[in-house]
Amino acid sequence: MEISPEVMKLLAAGLAIGLGAIGPGIGIGLVGLGGAQATGRNPEASGTILTNMILAIAFAEAVAIYALVVALILLFVA
C-alpha cells in the first residue's frame, strides 16, 4: 500500500487512541485494585469506596477520552 495522506490519517488515528489508552488503562486497573483491596479490608465502607473509585476512574478515563477526541477528529474532520 502506498503511503498517502489518507493512509497516514488512518495510522495516526489508530496510534492516537491506541497509545492514549495505555496510560488510562493502567490507571483504571490501579484504581480497581485499590478499590477491591479497600473493600476487602473494610466491607462496611464499600459504598463510600465505590463513590470515590468511580470518581477516580472517571478522571483517569478523561485522558483516554482526549485521545478518543483526537482520533475522531483525525478520522472524520481533518
Added chain:
Amino acid sequence: MKRVAKILAVLLLVGLCAFSCVIGPLGQQRVVQPHIQMKAEELFQVGPVPVTNTLIGLLLADLVLIGLFLAGTRHIRAGRPEAMVPRGLQNLVEAIYEFLANFLRGILGERAEKMLPLLITFFLFILVANWIELFPGFDTVGLIEPVHEGEGHAVRSVGPLIFLTHEPGEYTLVPFLRAANTDLNVPLALALISVFMTQVYGVQALGWGYFSRFINIKALTSGGFMGLMNFLVGLLETLSEFTKIISFGFRLFGNIFAGMVLLLVISSLVPFVAPVAFYILELFVGAVQALVFMMLTAAFTAVATAGHGEHH
C-alpha cells in the same frame, strides 16, 4: 393463559430466528460491511428543523421512560387508596426510585433532596436511551438512498423488501432509528445541563461567595506567595469547569458510539450467536455510563456545595 403466552413467545423467537436465517442468505451471499458515520443521518425536515434518526431515537426513549413512570404512578396521582400498597408496575417504579434516592443520599447527605429529580432523571434517561439501541431494528432498518460519500452498495429486492448486497454500487442505508447518545449533540447538551446546574446548586448553597473558588480576590489581596498560588489555583479551577463539559460529553458519546460500531462490526463478521455476548457487554456499558454520569454530577455538586472550612 400464562402458559399459552409463554409458548407463543418461544414460537415468536424461533420464528424470528428462522426468518432471519432464511431471509439473510436470500438477500445476500455475503454480509454487508457496515457504513459508519459520526453525524446523525437526516431523515426529513419539519419546517426549518431537520429530523435526524437520533432525534427519533431520543423521542422514543423519552416516550418509553415517561410512559413507564406515568403508568407506574397512576394510582398515586389519582389518590386511590390502593396506592398505599404498591403492586405490579408501581412496585417496580418505586423500587427503582428508592434505590437511586438512597444511593444518592449516601453521597450527598441532607443536601440530596433538592438534587434528586435532576440526578435520577439523568440516570434513567441515559439508561433508557442507551438500552433502546439494543432493540432489533435500530441501525439496521431504514431508507435505501443514493450514497453521497464513501463506498456504496448494490441493492437487491426480495419481495417487497430491499436489501443491500456486498457488491459495490451506489446505494447506502439511512436507518430510521439510532440511539440518541451516538449523536454528539445529546451528550454535550446533557453535559452542559450538568455543569450549569452544578453552578446553580453551588450558588444556592454558598451565595455569591461561591464564585470566589474561581476568582479568588481575597487570596490575592492577602498577599504573599501562597496568596498568589491560591489565585492561580482558582484560575485552574475555572479551566476545569470547561474540561468537565468536554469529558462528560465525550465520555458518554465515545462509549455509546463505540458500542454501536462494535455491534455493527461484530454482526457483519459473525452474524449469528457471537453478537449475543457483545449485546450483554453493551447492556453493562450502558448502565455503567448512566451510573457514572449521575455519580459524577453528584460528586461535583457535593464539592461545589461544600464551603471552605466545612468538612464532610
